[in-house]
Amino acid sequence: MISYWICISLILFNDIMENRKERLRMVIEEYWRSERSELPKAKARDIELKVESDLINDVIGPRRAGKTYLMFLTIKELLKSGVD
Numbered sequence: 001m002i003s004y005w006i007c008i009s010l011i012l013f014n015d016i017m018e019n020r021k022e023r024l025r026m027v028i029e030e031y032w033r034s035e036r037s038e039l040p041k042a043k044a045r046d047i048e049l050k051v052e053s054d055l056i057n058d059v060i061g062p063r064r065a066g067k068t069y070l071m072f073l074t075i076k077e078l079l080k081s082g083v084d
Contacts, residue, residue: 033079042073049074051083 049057
């Protein structure tokens with residue numbers, strides 16, 4: 001009987017987490033597409049992220065090396081190309 005309730009709890013928890021992820025994705029997407037959100041100006045760099053891949057890009061480096069601005073530049077390019 002306890003294992004039944006554990007299974008039900010895990011199923012409900014999983015549904016809640018998936019719903020939260022979807023809502024978070026929608027909020028972030030809405031923010032980036034809104035007229036109010038302007039990305040900071042970023043200079044083009046010699047390095048690019050591989051956005052065609054389904055893999056996660058790890059961006060590591062020392063403080064103030066331009067990691068965040070590399071992400072801003074990538075977001076800007078994706079929005080220009082019409083990626084959903």
